[in-house]
Structures are given as C-alpha cells and as structure tokens.
Amino acid sequence: MPSPAGISGSDAASLAIKTVLASLEDSKAENIVSIDIQGKSSLGDYMVVASGRSHRHVSAVADHLLKALKDAGLGMARVEGLASADWVLIDSGDIIVHVFRPEVREFYNLEKMWQAPDLEEETLH
Numbered sequence: 001m002p003s004p005a006g007i008s009g010s011d012a013a014s015l016a017i018k019t020v021l022a023s024l025e026d027s028k029a030e031n032i033v034s035i036d037i038q039g040k041s042s043l044g045d046y047m048v049v050a051s052g053r054s055h056r057h058v059s060a061v062a063d064h065l066l067k068a069l070k071d072a073g074l075g076m077a078r079v080e081g082l083a084s085a086d087w088v089l090i091d092s093g094d095i096i097v098h099v100f101r102p103e104v105r106e107f108y109n110l111e112k113m114w115q116a117p118d119l120e121e122e123t124l125h
Contacts, residue, residue: 013045013094016074020095023068024050027061029099035114045094049110051102055085061099062088 017034024032029050038045052058062082069077069092077092086104090097098110 012074015072016069016092016095017046017048019068019072019074020046020048020065020092020097023065024048024061024097024099026068027064028057029061030102031105033111035111037114040114044091044096046096047110047114048095048097049105050097050099051105052085052099053102055101058088058099058101059085062090065090065097065099 021032021034029052032050035047037043037047052061059082066077074092077090079088079090081088086101088099
C-alpha cells in the first residue's frame, strides 16, 4: 500500500489498520476480527474479517471502508464481490479485509484457517 507522504512503512501500516477498524466499527460491522499475518503470508500484514447483517449492510460497510481508506490517503484498494455482497474482499495492499454475510462467513470460516497456535495474535474487536 502506498504510504501517505512523510509516513514510514510501519507507521502507515498502523494508520491503515486503525482506519480499517474505525471504519468497520462506524458502519456497525459485526464480529470484527483482525489477524496479524506478518511473517506467515506474503499477502499482507493483517487480515480483517467482519460481518454485515444483510446484502445491503455488507455493501454499505464495504463502501464506507473504501471511502475511509481514500480519505486517509491510503491509496486505491482492489475490490471483489461488491455486486453480490455475500462476501466482499477489499485488498488495500498491507491489509486484506473480508466482509461477509453471517452464513457465508460461517461456511468459509477464514478465521480458523488463519488462526495461529498463539491466540494472542488474533484480536477480536
């Protein structure tokens, strides 16, 4: 993810995860979980999983997050699944965000797949 001017890489990642979590909480996403995947995957530094109550809520959560990332100067994120709004993936570079409808989230169970033996690395928000 491109760093905003004058911000180091680690500070940019910290700003990005704070921006993502604040946006998800503001838009009333449910069961927000962040998983630190640094050193475990080249996909990014964090994976965030959240739920929306309906197709419309999932779509609204994703739209709100995209605007928050843009407003914070964190670049353009890649988005998949917004049209169906069952599972929306937002890839902002260092942070990958999955927003699911609850039954879709339960089916794929990404948290279990990425869960580390050390449960302190997974944070429920």
